[in-house]
Amino acid sequence: MHYWLIKSEPTTFSIQDLARSKNKTTCWEGVRNYQARNFLRAMKKGDRAIFYHSNAKPPAAVGIVEVVKEAYPDHFAWKEGHKYQDLKASPEKPIWSMVDVKLIQIFPQEISLEQLRGVKALEGLELLRRGSRLSVHPVSAAHFKVFERLAKQK
DNA sequence: GCCAACGTTGGC
DNA sequence: GCCAACGTTGGC
Numbered sequence: 482m483h484y485w486l487i488k489s490e491p492t493t494f495s496i497q498d499l500a501r502s503k504n505k506t507t508c509w510e511g512v513r514n515y516q517a518r519n520f521l522r523a524m525k526k527g528d529r530a531i532f533y534h535s536n537a538k539p540p541a542a543v544g545i546v547e548v549v550k551e552a553y554p555d556h557f558a559w560k561e562g563h564k565y566q567d568l569k570a571s572p573e574k575p576i577w578s579m580v581d582v583k584l585i586q587i588f589p590q591e592i593s594l595e596q597l598r599g600v601k602a603l604e605g606l607e608l609l610r611r612g613s614r615l616s617v618h619p620v621s622a623a624h625f626k627v628f629e630r631l632a633k634q635k
Numbered sequence: 636g637c638c639a640a641c642g643t644t645g646g647c
Numbered sequence: 648g649c650c651a652a653c654g655t656t657g658g659c
Contacts (some may be wrong), residue, residue: 490657514642536657594658612640614656 484625485520485530486608487546487582488616496543496587505548505584506549510557511565513577521578522552530582531628533608534591541591542580542628550581579633588632602627 487509491494499507512518524530528548534541554575557565570576597603607618620628 488657516642540658614641616656 483523483525483528484620484622485524485528486533486542486606486618486620487530488533488535490536491534492536495534496584499532499546499582499584500587502584506580506581508550508555508581510555510579512555512579512617513565513567514616517615518578520617520619521580523619524548524551524580526551529585529625531625535616540594542588542597542632543591543628544587545585546582547585548580549583552580553577555579590632592628592631596631600627600631 492624499505504586509521512521514549526548530546530548531542532544532546534543535630552564554572555565555570555577556572556575557563558577561573567576572619589592594608598609603609603624606620606624607613607615
């Protein structure tokens, strides 16, 4: 089992939106970065991910999701006029992938980026690396446990 | 709204 | 294959 972190801008799709989704499940479409895509493709059913709100006030880790369907073609890439359309993609050459994720929990209290930066045990986390913009990336099991612990404490 | 830090594109 | 210009991400 592996752990990940996935980012979404809450104005685009928040964890509350996920909670309202059918079966609390959604496809994670729109990743248009090769490195992030490759991480999506490496995800296995049962893997868990931290759901992170980027470009939020404040930016924060807000919950945990589980991978319920492994990578398959992101068909939004060839949907005419769609915001995630990529003219180089087609059903024959999908280029981009997505997975389905299901909500496991919304943290009782979100953990702000500022708070995360102060946690010694999270040193080395990709999210906290200066200049990091990767919207999907792995998280070590140890770091994942730290998130779970932080989410519980007042 | 600013801008640092990227990633991508396209001319050469 | 280099790299300047451009576009995007995302914190502040």
